[in-house]
Amino acid sequence: MYLQCGPLSMVSKRLAFSPLLQSLNQTSINPMLVRTLSKSSKDSEDSTLESTPTQGSASVKSMFNSILRGAPNKEGNEPEELSVTYSKLMARGKYVHELQVHNVKPEAMDDYIALTAEHYPRIGKDQGSEVKLFGSWTTEIGELDQAIHIWQYNHYPGYIQTKKILAQDQVYQDFQRRLRPMLRSRENQIMLEFAFWKSATAVTLPKEPSKNSIYELRTYLLQPGKMLEWEQQWRRGLEARSKFVQPIGAWFSQLGHLNYVHHMWAYPDLQVRKEMREKAWEVEGWSQTVHKTVQLIDHMQARIVTPLPYSPSN
Structure with missing residues (x-):
């Protein structure tokens, strides 16, 4: 029940597939233990995001550039340069x-x-x-x-x-x-x-x-x-x-x-x-x-x- 709802549901769903929780599911699950594990995972995830604050925004920016302008080639050239080169x-x-x-x-x-x-x-x-x-x-x-x-x-x-x-x-x-x-x-x-x-x-x-x-x-x-x-x-x-x-x-x-x-x-x-x-x-x-x-x-x-x-x- 605790793995399907609440603000930590996405983290909890990932935890549901861990060996530890699979083992717990086979017996009996302590709700307090699940909440503790979820909080620990959330804290770890927050720490990772804080250490790389621009990684998410850079990824989103790259995605939108690919949609609007086309992806760069293997050499990293800009799409505008390649479009001219293609015609030539x-x-x-x-x-x-x-x-x-x-x-x-x-x-x-x-x-x-x-x-x-x-x-x-x-x-x-x-x-x-x-x-x-x-x-x-x-x-x-x-x-x-x-x-x-x-x-x-x-x-x-x-x-x-x-x-x-x-x-x-x-x-x-x-x-x-x-x-x-x-x-x-x-x-x-x-x-x-x-x-x-x-x-x-x-x-x-x-x-x-x-x-x-x-x-x-x-x-x-x-x-x-x-x-x-x-x-x-x-x-x-x-x-x-x-x-x-x-x-x-x-x-x-x-x-x-x-x-x-x-x-x-x-x-x-x-x-x-x-x-x-x-x-x-x-x-x-x-x-x-x-x-x-x-x-x-x-x-x-x-x-x-x-x-x-x-x-x-x-």
């Missing part, structure tokens, strides 16, 4: 890419394709332009009535300059006014290329791409703070995949929704995709890569997309 370590550093996702009204899809075909190819064709259209697709498997565009800028100065030019371009502004009523919603992300995977103009597209070629855009939402670990594990296993299929590009989000990874592959059709993925599992190291990286992911999405007629990837 992972990013190719040559381009900035913008991912645009347009969710189109089903009844407006044909008009949408015709309108973007009229305006998107001309953007970036001017001499000295800081932007190029990397590719444009519509979703075949995934969220339907969706268009995906990837733009390539000469890093942030190129992005800033392009936005200034387009803001003063009356033809482009008229295009935007005609475009908006066709959309249910839209969003974008600023992405950086992974250093180990050169996309953009350096990418090798299929030598004779079929009109029926498909592209797979895979999107992963990683757990916060796991980006570098994912990159290191996935880079090791990429060799197994690239033996059978040429990667188109791989990026991680920098602005917009964070902790996202996107990578794209090209296949002649879904059957070939199936066969190539199965072959990759036969290569040593790929299964280990999947096992380690999947633990770092909160959400996964695989979209099959087909290039629009005006897309450079077509």
Whole structure:
């Protein structure tokens, strides 16, 4: 009874598991003895706390810093320093890419394709332009009535300059006014290329791409703070995949929704995709890569997309 109540209940509960009290419980317990033992333990605990007055507060402070700012690494570097280092370590550093996702009204899809075909190819064709259209697709498997565009800028100065030019371009502004009523919603992300995977103009597209070629855009939402670990594990296993299929590009989000990874592959059709993925599992190291990286992911999405007629990837 004395072990279950009162201000010393927590201490008493710990004492209940001591050999001494277990022995006493087997016979008869003297209430005065229990209270004496509890008081002795409490005094000892108070003495320990008094000898290290800052230990508890330091622990609490460390816990809140970890929640709000992320835990330091093994070398003790601050999280802010590491976040900068991660981008420098992972990013190719040559381009900035913008991912645009347009969710189109089903009844407006044909008009949408015709309108973007009229305006998107001309953007970036001017001499000295800081932007190029990397590719444009519509979703075949995934969220339907969706268009995906990837733009390539000469890093942030190129992005800033392009936005200034387009803001003063009356033809482009008229295009935007005609475009908006066709959309249910839209969003974008600023992405950086992974250093180990050169996309953009350096990418090798299929030598004779079929009109029926498909592209797979895979999107992963990683757990916060796991980006570098994912990159290191996935880079090791990429060799197994690239033996059978040429990667188109791989990026991680920098602005917009964070902790996202996107990578794209090209296949002649879904059957070939199936066969190539199965072959990759036969290569040593790929299964280990999947096992380690999947633990770092909160959400996964695989979209099959087909290039629009005006897309450079077509």
